[in-house]
Amino acid sequence: MTRLATPSIIACPHCQQLAVKKGVSSFSTGGLTRWSDGYASSWLGGTLFTRCWSCHGVFWLEDAAYVGDMPYETQKRPGWFARLFGANEPPEISENWRRAFPIEPPDIDAIVVGIETMSRDVTKAMEQRHRRLLWWKLNDRDRSERRAVHSVSRAIIDTHEENNLLRLLELSIDEGAPTIETVEILRELGRFDESRLVLERVDQNTTGLEIIAKKIAVKDSRVCVIQESDYLRSNMLGGDNGQEDKEFKG
Numbered sequence: 091m092t093r094l095a096t097p098s099i100i101a102c103p104h105c106q107q108l109a110v111k112k113g114v115s116s117f118s119t120g121g122l123t124r125w126s127d128g129y130a131s132s133w134l135g136g137t138l139f140t141r142c143w144s145c146h147g148v149f150w151l152e153d154a155a156y157v158g159d160m161p162y163e164t165q166k167r168p169g170w171f172a173r174l175f176g177a178n179e180p181p182e183i184s185e186n187w188r189r190a191f192p193i194e195p196p197d198i199d200a201i202v203v204g205i206e207t208m209s210r211d212v213t214k215a216m217e218q219r220h221r222r223l224l225w226w227k228l229n230d231r232d233r234s235e236r237r238a239v240h241s242v243s244r245a246i247i248d249t250h251e252e253n254n255l256l257r258l259l260e261l262s263i264d265e266g267a268p269t270i271e272t273v274e275i276l277r278e279l280g281r282f283d284e285s286r287l288v289l290e291r292v293d294q295n296t297t298g299l300e301i302i303a304k305k306i307a308v309k310d311s312r313v314c315v316i317q318e319s320d321y322l323r324s325n326m327l328g329g330d331n332g333q334e335d336k337e338f339k340g
Contacts, residue, residue, distance in 0.1 A: 100154040104147035108190035124317040143191040
């Protein structure tokens with residue numbers, strides 16, 4: 091079961107503006123939908139990358155300085171009936187903490203800024219993290235049946251989509267042994283013959299490989315679901331199918 095923890099206060103690494111980061115004390119994979127591009131969508135949401143409301147700089151949450159935890163008592167003021175029987179008022183917190191902005195997932199412009207402002211000496215692993223965010227955000231267009239459609243301008247698609255995938259392909263190949271990500275990038279680029287050849291060299295027990303193989307066979311380059319949890323159906327809708335996750339069969 092997923093349990094929320096006390097929110098923490100962090101500081102933007104660019105301007106030191108404070109922000110509120112939601113906490114999770116435990117996390118269940120129930121309710122996750124896994125996609126062929128590596129993205130996993132969940133009702134819980136959350137993000138590891140954001141844009142500052144004050145200076146508009148973009149940053150990874152791990153690069154923000156930890157300031158402290160928001161006292162639990164400040165999150166909800168006791169009602170009049172509870173106060174009548176002696177419930178304490180929430181403790182006072184500083185005005186700076188009260189003005190802390192909530193961390194939200196970045197829009198596509200913020201992700202593009204993150205890529206364009208990467209330093210020359212950025213590690214390949216960090217560059218991959220940035221570029222995967224853009225890949226996933228652009229692929230949201232084909233996730234529209236399961237989540238809100240995000241408006242993406244034609245200019246961003248024309249300027250960044252193919253170049254971003256080509257650079258991700260280079261980074262993926264540099265890692266050595268081919269992975270399902272390499273197969274998927276080639277498929278989304280429309281290079282189906284190459285994708286099929288690389289697929290044959292990937293561990294055949296990899297989740298979703300059979301589904302992607304079927305998409306390659308019909309020359310379908312759109313992102314697709316490879317695994318969907320039955321948690322919501324069995325635990326929230328009253329069903330019981332005897333398993334938590336199911337792999338799609340195409």
